[in-house]
Amino acid sequence: MEELNRTESKVRMASNRADIVKKENVYILVGAIVLAVIFNILFYKKGFGISYPIFVLFFYGVVIFTQRDKIELKLNFGTLLTIPIILLSLTYALFSNWIFKVLNFMIIPILIIAQTLLITNNNYYKWFDARFIFDLLGGMLLRSLLYVSEAFVLLSEISKRKIRSGRASTVTKIIAGLVLSIPLLLVVISLLSSADKVFDYWMENVRYLFINVNIADFIVQMIIGVFISIIAFSYLWSLYYKKEKDFPKAIGECIRIKKIWDPIIVLTVLVSVNLIYVVFTVIQFGYLFGSIGSLLPEGVTYAEYARKGFFELVLVTLINVSILTSIINLTKTENPIISNVIKIMNSCLVACTMVMLLSAHFRMSLYEQEYGFTYLRVFTHAFMLYIFALLVVTLIKVWRENFYLLKSYIVISVIAYLALNYFNVDAFIAKNNIRRYELNSNETIDTYYLRYLSNDAVAYIVKLLESEDEQVVYNIKVGLKYRKSMLTSESYWQTFNLSDYRAKKILDKYDFGE
Structure with missing residues (x-):
C-alpha cells in the first residue's frame, strides 16, 4: 500500500512538472532573461542617466506582456502611480542632485512593487490600510526569492521535453555545439597565439574588430544576468500565480487597531x-x-x-x-x-x-x-x-x-x-545666495558650498566670474575648472543627463587655463 502511495505521489509530481511547460510560464522566463540582458546593457560599469527611465519602461513592457491576463487597468490609485514612477525615473535624465538620486534609488522600486501588487490584484490589504506595509515587505523580501526554484524546474522540463520528443531544431543543436566549443577554442587559440606571433597578431586584430571581450567582465555580467533574471522571474511568477495564504495576510490579520484609550x-x-x-x-x-x-x-x-x-x-x-x-x-x-x-x-x-x-x-x-x-x-x-x-x-x-x-x-x-x-533645489540655492550677495556689498558668499552643488546650479554659479572680489572669482574658477574636466571625460549614451549636458555647453564657453 505504501509502495502504491509513493508511486502515485511520484506520478502526481511528474504530472505537475510536465504542466509547468506552458506558454504563460515560458513568457515569464523569457521576460526575466530580457530584463537581465537590458540591465547589463544599460547599467554595467555605467552611471545612472537616461538608462534608468528606459529600464523602467522595459520592465513595464515585460510586466504588461506577462501579466496581461491578470492586470486590471482602472482609473484608480494603482494605475495613477504610473505618473510619479515615470516622473521620478526621469529625474535621472533631467537633474543631477545626488541626494535625490540616492533617495529615488530606494523609493522608485517601492512604488513599483506597490503598483504591480495593486494592478494585478495581489494585495491582501487596501493601499490606504496601514497593514499594506506587509504586502510591500512581502513583495520586497519574499516574492523575489520564494519561486526561484520554479525557473530551474521550468528550464529542466523544457530541455527534457526537447530530448524526449527528438524534435530539437538544427539551430538549437548548432547553438549547443557552439556553446560547448567555446572553452576548447579559448584554450586552443591561447596556445597557438603563444606559439606563433603572427597568428597572435591576427587574433588580436580579429578580437578588436568584432568585439573587445574581457573574460572577467563577461563572467561578471553573466553572474549579474543570472541573478537579475532569477529575481525577476520569481517576482513575475508570484504575481501570476496568486497564493491563498501568504506572509502579509498571516501577519496582518494579527494586527488590528482597537480604540482602548479612556x-x-x-x-x-x-x-x-x-x-x-x-x-x-x-x-x-x-x-x-x-x-x-x-x-x-x-x-x-x-x-x-x-x-x-x-x-x-x-x-x-x-x-x-x-x-x-x-x-x-x-x-x-x-x-x-x-x-x-x-x-x-x-x-x-x-x-x-x-x-x-x-x-x-x-x-x-x-x-x-x-x-x-x-x-x-x-x-x-x-x-x-x-x-x-x-x-x-x-x-x-x-x-x-x-x-x-x-x-x-x-x-x-x-x-x-x-x-x-x-x-530644482540646487538652482534655487545658487540663485538666492548669489542674489543675496549682489544686493548687499557687506555680505559674504560661501563659494566652497556653491562648488559642491550639482550641475543644476552651473547656470547661476558662472555669474560670479564677473564679481569684483578677486578671491570669489578665483574660488569659483577652481571649482568650475574641475567640474568642466569631469564633464569632458568619456561617457556612454546610457549615462546621458540633461543637466550635465547643459552645464557642459555653458562651461565650454570659458577657458579656465592650465
Missing part, C-alpha cells in the same frame, strides 16, 4: 497641553508681528533668536501630529458630549500647531537672511509645508470620522516628494 484621561491631557500651547501662541503672534523685538535680551539678534528655537518648534510639531493621530485612532467614542469636547480640543491643538509652524517658518527665513541658503534649510521649509498640509487633512478627520486619514497622508506624501524632485 476619553476622560485623553481630554484631561488635551486641556493641559492646550493651555500651555495657547499661552505660547499668544507670544508667537507678538513675535510674528515684530513686537517681540523689544522683549529680546540685549545683544541678541533676530537671527540668533530664530536659530535657537527653530528645531525645538519642529520637534514639538512632530510630537503634536503624533498625539493627534493617536487620539483619533485609539480613543473610545462612547459618550457623544465628551467626544465633541475632544474634537474641539483636537482642533485647538491643530490651530496651535499651525501657529508653531508659521513661527518656525519665519525663524528659518530670518536665519537664511543672515547666513544664506543650504540643502538643510530649504528642505526644512519644504518639510514644514508638508506638515501643514497633513495638519489640514487631520483637522478634517477630527470632524469627519469616515474620512480616510492615511489615504490623504499617502497622496500628499507622493505629491510633495514629486514636487520637491522637480523644484
Whole structure:
C-alpha cells in the first residue's frame, strides 16, 4: 500500500512538472532573461542617466506582456502611480542632485512593487490600510526569492521535453555545439597565439574588430544576468500565480487597531497641553508681528533668536501630529458630549500647531537672511509645508470620522516628494545666495558650498566670474575648472543627463587655463 502511495505521489509530481511547460510560464522566463540582458546593457560599469527611465519602461513592457491576463487597468490609485514612477525615473535624465538620486534609488522600486501588487490584484490589504506595509515587505523580501526554484524546474522540463520528443531544431543543436566549443577554442587559440606571433597578431586584430571581450567582465555580467533574471522571474511568477495564504495576510490579520484609550484621561491631557500651547501662541503672534523685538535680551539678534528655537518648534510639531493621530485612532467614542469636547480640543491643538509652524517658518527665513541658503534649510521649509498640509487633512478627520486619514497622508506624501524632485533645489540655492550677495556689498558668499552643488546650479554659479572680489572669482574658477574636466571625460549614451549636458555647453564657453 505504501509502495502504491509513493508511486502515485511520484506520478502526481511528474504530472505537475510536465504542466509547468506552458506558454504563460515560458513568457515569464523569457521576460526575466530580457530584463537581465537590458540591465547589463544599460547599467554595467555605467552611471545612472537616461538608462534608468528606459529600464523602467522595459520592465513595464515585460510586466504588461506577462501579466496581461491578470492586470486590471482602472482609473484608480494603482494605475495613477504610473505618473510619479515615470516622473521620478526621469529625474535621472533631467537633474543631477545626488541626494535625490540616492533617495529615488530606494523609493522608485517601492512604488513599483506597490503598483504591480495593486494592478494585478495581489494585495491582501487596501493601499490606504496601514497593514499594506506587509504586502510591500512581502513583495520586497519574499516574492523575489520564494519561486526561484520554479525557473530551474521550468528550464529542466523544457530541455527534457526537447530530448524526449527528438524534435530539437538544427539551430538549437548548432547553438549547443557552439556553446560547448567555446572553452576548447579559448584554450586552443591561447596556445597557438603563444606559439606563433603572427597568428597572435591576427587574433588580436580579429578580437578588436568584432568585439573587445574581457573574460572577467563577461563572467561578471553573466553572474549579474543570472541573478537579475532569477529575481525577476520569481517576482513575475508570484504575481501570476496568486497564493491563498501568504506572509502579509498571516501577519496582518494579527494586527488590528482597537480604540482602548479612556476619553476622560485623553481630554484631561488635551486641556493641559492646550493651555500651555495657547499661552505660547499668544507670544508667537507678538513675535510674528515684530513686537517681540523689544522683549529680546540685549545683544541678541533676530537671527540668533530664530536659530535657537527653530528645531525645538519642529520637534514639538512632530510630537503634536503624533498625539493627534493617536487620539483619533485609539480613543473610545462612547459618550457623544465628551467626544465633541475632544474634537474641539483636537482642533485647538491643530490651530496651535499651525501657529508653531508659521513661527518656525519665519525663524528659518530670518536665519537664511543672515547666513544664506543650504540643502538643510530649504528642505526644512519644504518639510514644514508638508506638515501643514497633513495638519489640514487631520483637522478634517477630527470632524469627519469616515474620512480616510492615511489615504490623504499617502497622496500628499507622493505629491510633495514629486514636487520637491522637480523644484530644482540646487538652482534655487545658487540663485538666492548669489542674489543675496549682489544686493548687499557687506555680505559674504560661501563659494566652497556653491562648488559642491550639482550641475543644476552651473547656470547661476558662472555669474560670479564677473564679481569684483578677486578671491570669489578665483574660488569659483577652481571649482568650475574641475567640474568642466569631469564633464569632458568619456561617457556612454546610457549615462546621458540633461543637466550635465547643459552645464557642459555653458562651461565650454570659458577657458579656465592650465
